[in-house]
Amino acid sequence: MSKSLKPYGEYKEAKQTWLNQIPLHWKEAKAKRLFLETSFKNYPEEELLSATQSHGVIPRSLVKNRVVMPSGNLESFKLVKEGNFVISLRSFQGGLEYSKYRGIVSPAYTILEERTNQNREYFKYLFKSHDFIGELQRNVTGIRQGKNIDVSDFKEIVLPIPSLKEQEKIVKYLDWKVTKIKKFIKAKKKLISVLKEQKQAVINEAVTKGLNPYIKRKPSGIEWLGDIPEHWEIKPLRQLLRPVSIKNRPDLPLLSVVREKGVILRSSMSKEENHNYIPDDLSGYKVVKEGQFAMNKMKAWQGSYGVSTYHGIVSPAYYIFDLNFENKDYFHYAIRSKVYVNFFYQASDGIRVGQWDLSLAKMKEIPFFVPPEDEQKEILEYIPKEFKRIENAVERLQKEIELIEEYRVRLISDVVTGRVDVRNIEIGNVQNEEQENVIGEDILELEEVLEGEECEV
Numbered sequence: 225m226s227k228s229l230k231p232y233g234e235y236k237e238a239k240q241t242w243l244n245q246i247p248l249h250w251k252e253a254k255a256k257r258l259f260l261e262t263s264f265k266n267y268p269e270e271e272l273l274s275a276t277q278s279h280g281v282i283p284r285s286l287v288k289n290r291v292v293m294p295s296g297n298l299e300s301f302k303l304v305k306e307g308n309f310v311i312s313l314r315s316f317q318g319g320l321e322y323s324k325y326r327g328i329v330s331p332a333y334t335i336l337e338e339r340t341n342q343n344r345e346y347f348k349y350l351f352k353s354h355d356f357i358g359e360l361q362r363n364v365t366g367i368r369q370g371k372n373i374d375v376s377d378f379k380e381i382v383l384p385i386p387s388l389k390e391q392e393k394i395v396k397y398l399d400w401k402v403t404k405i406k407k408f409i410k411a412k413k414k415l416i417s418v419l420k421e422q423k424q425a426v427i428n429e430a431v432t433k434g435l436n437p438y439i440k441r442k443p444s445g446i447e448w449l450g451d452i453p454e455h456w457e458i459k460p461l462r463q464l465l466r467p468v469s470i471k472n473r474p475d476l477p478l479l480s481v482v483r484e485k486g487v488i489l490r491s492s493m494s495k496e497e498n499h500n501y502i503p504d505d506l507s508g509y510k511v512v513k514e515g516q517f518a519m520n521k522m523k524a525w526q527g528s529y530g531v532s533t534y535h536g537i538v539s540p541a542y543y544i545f546d547l548n549f550e551n552k553d554y555f556h557y558a559i560r561s562k563v564y565v566n567f568f569y570q571a572s573d574g575i576r577v578g579q580w581d582l583s584l585a586k587m588k589e590i591p592f593f594v595p596p597e598d599e600q601k602e603i604l605e606y607i608p609k610e611f612k613r614i615e616n617a618v619e620r621l622q623k624e625i626e627l628i629e630e631y632r633v634r635l636i637s638d639v640v641t642g643r644v645d646v647r648n649i650e651i652g653n654v655q656n657e658e659q660e661n662v663i664g665e666d667i668l669e670l671e672e673v674l675e676g677e678e679c680e681v
Contacts, residue, residue: 255380255383268328282325301331306325345399347383354637359381398635402636419621423614427560433452460589478509479532509540516531524568554600564592
């Protein structure tokens with residue numbers, strides 16, 4: 225509860241079981257007195273809508289993971305008007321859904337239309353409040369656990385009813401606070417994205433510039449890369465990689481090469497997990513030994529390659545190389561940085577994005593920047609420490625988001641059920657809230673977050 229918010233002066237015992245008390249001047253009524261169930265059909269030309277817990281009732285075209293819809297028989301679908309509420313199959317998990325759109329939904333849903341002159345936005349907040357959802361969940365316990373809420377259960381729920389003027393004030397207050405909270409969360413998420421991008425920047429900088437910013441430098445020969453430390457060597461990959469192709473070892477573990485981690489173990493039993501067909505005969509698959517460099521040549525431009533820490537077999541379409549480089553951990557870190565991914569991108573050709581074929585001849589000429597061995601070790605020690613620092617900062621920001629989300633949930637429930645009085649709270653102009661300012665302030669926190677300082681929620 226916000227420090228600036230106070231409870232009402234007087235309360236009375238609530239008739240409903242899901243609230244102990246409500247403000248003395250508030251009224252109460254069963255949902256069936258306020259909302260009418262409707263079932264208008266035969267509107268196949270109307271837009272298809274979907275009921276979602278996160279965005280309410282929205283056009284089905286906006287839903288990413290859509291279930292397959294029947295081709296025809298839309299005459300049985302129910303009409304939803306703007307301002308209607310929908311009881312979905314899982315409303316007990318996330319409340320009733322409010323629609324800002326006109327269209328049709330599955331006949332399995334229940335459509336509710338207001339009977340009396342009430343503020344729909346107030347009930348939109350009420351039906352998504354923690355307390356109300358708890359009451360819905362109570363109604364699906366026992367033998368109906370896991371099934372959808374029955375509309376007859378909803379109709380018997382006693383609802384708190386402030387005056388229309390107070391409903392409007394509650395809506396304005398919550399719109400204002402929820403907007404500020406959303407901006408806060410968006411700003412924090414943007415800051416998290418910046419921090420995550422810095423993890424790659426840490427590697428890029430370390431493997432091309434070193435750790436000493438004051439050391440003498442020389443041109444790298446690559447215009448977009450700039451200068452590198454003067455004492456570093458530049459070796460083409462043909463001096464470090466020697467192609468090998470050993471097959472006929474189907475007894476070895478099946479491996480894959482992916483963008484996120486390089487060489488990983490792959491389950492031969494889960495074709496759905498691997499997305500690619502795995503033949504019964506693996507004798508044609510190539511052997512990869514620990515310490516060798518493996519590459520998915522069709523996706524090298526995405527970074528699908530790395531030094532293997534496993535002994536197994538991979539697709540015969542992959543490239544396998546013996547690696548002539550002492551510190552294989554350093555080579556793995558460096559070659560998987562975006563700096564080198566860009567080189568592989570330039571060395572790949574193709575007419576379809578996602579299936580570009582790497583030219584082995586071009587790849588062999590990619591330059592690799594080689595620091596002295598002691599610097600390689602220093603860089604390998606530096607990168608995990610920087611990663612940990614960034615990860616700790618991201619974790620703190622994610623905790624802030626969790627806390628503000630918890631505050632939002634509690635605030636909505638407290639306001640719509642009358643635990644706190646917002647009638648005399650001065651409300652800012654939501655339209656004039658500058659999101660850029662909020663984000664700008666949070667970006668300024670970047671250095672503080674990285675230094676481990678606490679940021680205010």
